[in-house]
Amino acid sequence: MNHSDGRPADNATRRRAVVLFSGGLDSTTCLAQAAADGYDCYALSFDYGQRHTAELAAARRIAANDPAVVEHKCVTLDFDGMGGSALTDATIAVPETPTDGIPSTYVPARNTVFLSVALGWAEVLGAESIYIGVNAVDYSGYPDCRPAFIRAFEQLASLATRAAVEQGVRVRIRTPLIDDSKAEIVTRGTALGVDYAQTVTCYQADDDGRACGRCEACRLRRNGFEQAGLADPTRYR
Numbered sequence: 001m002n003h004s005d006g007r008p009a010d011n012a013t014r015r016r017a018v019v020l021f022s023g024g025l026d027s028t029t030c031l032a033q034a035a036a037d038g039y040d041c042y043a044l045s046f047d048y049g050q051r052h053t054a055e056l057a058a059a060r061r062i063a064a065n066d067p068a069v070v071e072h073k074c075v076t077l078d079f080d081g082m083g084g085s086a087l088t089d090a091t092i093a094v095p096e097t098p099t100d101g102i103p104s105t106y107v108p109a110r111n112t113v114f115l116s117v118a119l120g121w122a123e124v125l126g127a128e129s130i131y132i133g134v135n136a137v138d139y140s141g142y143p144d145c146r147p148a149f150i151r152a153f154e155q156l157a158s159l160a161t162r163a164a165v166e167q168g169v170r171v172r173i174r175t176p177l178i179d180d181s182k183a184e185i186v187t188r189g190t191a192l193g194v195d196y197a198q199t200v201t202c203y204q205a206d207d208d209g210r211a212c213g214r215c216e217a218c219r220l221r222r223n224g225f226e227q228a229g230l231a232d233p234t235r236y237r
Contacts, residue, residue: 016127017174018042018118021072023059024201025221026177029189030133033176035068036192042125043072044118048110049080049088054209058200075117084108087203094203096214102141103216105203111144115153115173122171123161129172138182138220150175182224190230197233210237 017039021027034041043066045059056074063072079088086092086104095103111134118130134145143149154173163169177185189196201221202211211218213236225232 014038014040015129016040016042016070016122016125017129017131018044018122018125018127019131020114020118020133021045021059021063023055023057023062023199024133024217025189025196025199025224026133026135026185027059028062028194028196028199029185029192030131030177031062031066031068032189032192032194034129034131034174035066039068039129039131040070041066041068041131042121042127043069044114044121045072045074046077046114046117047074048077048107050107051087051090051094052200052203052205054202054205054207055200058198058209062198073121077113079107079110082108094215096212098216102143105140105216106142109144111142111149112153115157119157119160119171123163126163127171128169129174131174131176133177134175135177135180135182135185137178137180138185138224140216140220145178147175147178150178181227182220183227186224186228186230190228195233197235201234206237208235210235212237 017034019031019034019041021031021043043063063069083089085107086094087107092104122130136146139145150173158164158170200209201217203215203217204212211234222232
């Protein structure tokens with residue numbers, strides 16, 4: 001969806017950022033931060049065969065009502081065909097109790113693929129930054145949420161595009177939430193005006209976006225609101 005009508009005449013001189021945007025708590029906070037940092041935002045979502053497709057409806061709804069979002073794309077990928085994750089394979093149950101190691105909700109190479117697509121769009125747009133709401137504090141232990149991964153991908157990006165090779169233009173991978181606890185993320189987003197009632201975080205939300213209240217994503221989200229001393233607006237079924 002394009003929201004370019006009525007934008008300022010000097011828009012071409014404004015900074016642009018591609019924002020990876022799932023419609024969940026972290027990515028919506030990240031979108032709000034990118035806007036607060038002065039960027040025109042190009043939101044990028046993925047339909048990758050995830051069982052919690054209600055998050056995509058949330059992403060569309062939020063992007064459509066956010067004046068900072070110039071354009072919102074939803075790219076279709078077939079991670080479902082690869083399997084290997086409880087988020088894409090209906091035969092693997094979503095864990096509802098804490099597990100040791102990397103949980104079955106890890107989607108192989110997901111952020112690598114997402115950032116690669118975002119890098120391509122950023123080059124087309126002339127965007128200087130890509131925002132991603134990865135977090136290395138209150139998270140599930142996914143390897144592609146760590147600072148080392150982000151640094152490595154940013155180095156890859158400096159070698160991968162025509163703009164970088166011919167013009168020395170480097171795209172920054174910005175991770176404003178990476179060192180925040182979930183409570184700090186909620187507090188930050190609240191200060192930025194995020195309406196968390198519109199977001200969907202649950203790994204097994206129903207078609208209306210109501211959360212299960214039992215999966216790890218729900219536990220982390222609920223604990224974040226509790227520790228921040230803020231009311232949890234999540235709709236539970």
